[in-house]
Amino acid sequence: MTSSKREDNSTDDNCTSHLKVFRIPQITDGDCEPINAVVAQIFSDLYYILTFTAIAVNIIKIVSTARRTQNWSTSHLYLVNVAVAHIIFLLSCPVWGIYLNQKYDWHLGKYACSLMNFTNALGHFGSVVFICVICVDRMVTIYFPLISIQYKNVKFGKIIVMASWALSLVIASLGYAYTTFKVYGRSKHVCGSMHVDDVLNITTVWSFILFLFPNILIPTIALVPCYVKIMIYLLCQKTRLPCDMGRAVILDITYTSSFLILCLSSGYAALIICFVYLTSTVCHSECTWANIINVSTETARLMNVFNALIGPLIYLSKFRSSPCTSLCDCSNLKLCSCECSHQPPPSEGIQTVQLVYISCHADDRNDLKIHTNR
Structure with a gap:
């Protein structure tokens, strides 16, 4: 028995008759727009405004830290490097804004496409790693102070910085090697950063790992447990933290909260949408799905830009020099x-x-x- 026809000349089983592919950006083989023109314009304008503002704020943060800090500590090293990672990530955002404004029609060639994705991955994953390092460092300082003495020095901090950048470089290089560059209808060139099919194969698994590992898995494993332990300590401790340590912990918690709310939650949202799209048996319009997926992924990218802007503002007061007015009160502390x-x-x-x-x-x-x- 043949399938009945619908008004759009497609069959009832059309949604299961071909391979489902989750892409970033989501481009269909049809003629429909992958994202609403007004929405695309709003997102691209926000990229331009927020990106250059965030770059300026991060540069100010780096310069002010370098000028006001006589003796560098591990905290200074980590915060300066996370600002550098933010700047690297932000460099790709105006280019992506132009690409978005062109309805995902890439005109700069394959190598420029790969370079943009490499810069985006290096900066984004670098900032994720350093945020995790900051949170882990603070948790160890609070719960294991005697152990933390052994590595609270600039030499150890430099080793952590080099290892973090090396790991970020490896992840970005893997993403660079996999960059998707496809031509539709001999005219539309698409530069993609993710390509996952609903059929298990090497390409699907590899692309999914490159999305899952840096965006969700590492911050969930390394960041969330440390964040919870620090919050438990702040809620349960009955004595005031010594000297400036209390304010430093609050700043770190605020910055980590910003990352969890803006970045990690948007990553989980994109993962859920990917899972629902690939496993759905209900026949939906490809154009509708393209708009949903693209708007959600653009929102996630914009949240990362917001996080890169908010981070330096949170730590703005941390590097202001202030005299040490009193000694630590150890009467109620071990x-x-x-x-x-x-x-x-x-x-x-x-x-x-x-x-x-x-x-x-x-x-x-x-x-x-x-x-x-x-």
Whole structure:
């Protein structure tokens, strides 16, 4: 028995008669627009405005940190490098805005397409890795202060920075090698970053891993548990954190919350849409699905741009020099730590006072070890 015909000249089983493909961007073989023209214009305008603003803010953050910091710490290294990663990611966004404004018609060639995807992957995954490093570093400092003493130095921080960039470079290179460049109807050139079929094959698995691993799996495994433990500590601890440590923890938590809300949640949303699209047995219009998928993925990309803009603003006050006005109060803590900088008048030179982790079994504050460097 032949399938009945519908008004659009397609058959009832048309949705199961051909291979379903989830792409970013989602381009159909038909003549329909993959995204609404007005929506595309709004997204592209937001990319232009927010991208250049975020780049300027991140540059200001790097310059201000370099100028105000006499003695670099691991925190300074991580925050400067996450700003660099944000800038690398943001460099690809105006190009993507032009591409979006052209209704996903790429005119710059295959190599430029691969370069854009490489830059996007390197910057995005680099920022993800450094956000995870910051959160893990803060959690270890709170729960394992004696262990953290062993790596709270610039040398160890540089090793972590180089390892993070090496991992990001590997992921970006894999994405570069897989970049999808396809021509539709001899006229429409599509530059894609994801291509997943509803049939299990090497191409599908590889593309899905490149999407899942950096965007969802690593931050979920490394970031979420540390974030939860820090939040539990803040809610349960009854004494005030020593010196500036409390404010530093709040800033880290705020930045991590921004990433979880804006970036990780949008990544999960894209994953759910991909799963629903590939497993759905209900026949839907390809044009409708294309608009849904493209709007959701563009929203996810825009959330990453927002996160790159908000991050430096959250940490803006962290690098302002302030005198160390008091010692750590260890009366109710098993361990205490304090790190602050005191900058006296020029005639006296620059003096840095650092209170290191010590055991506080007694209430005598004279037992605190103070290291002074001129």
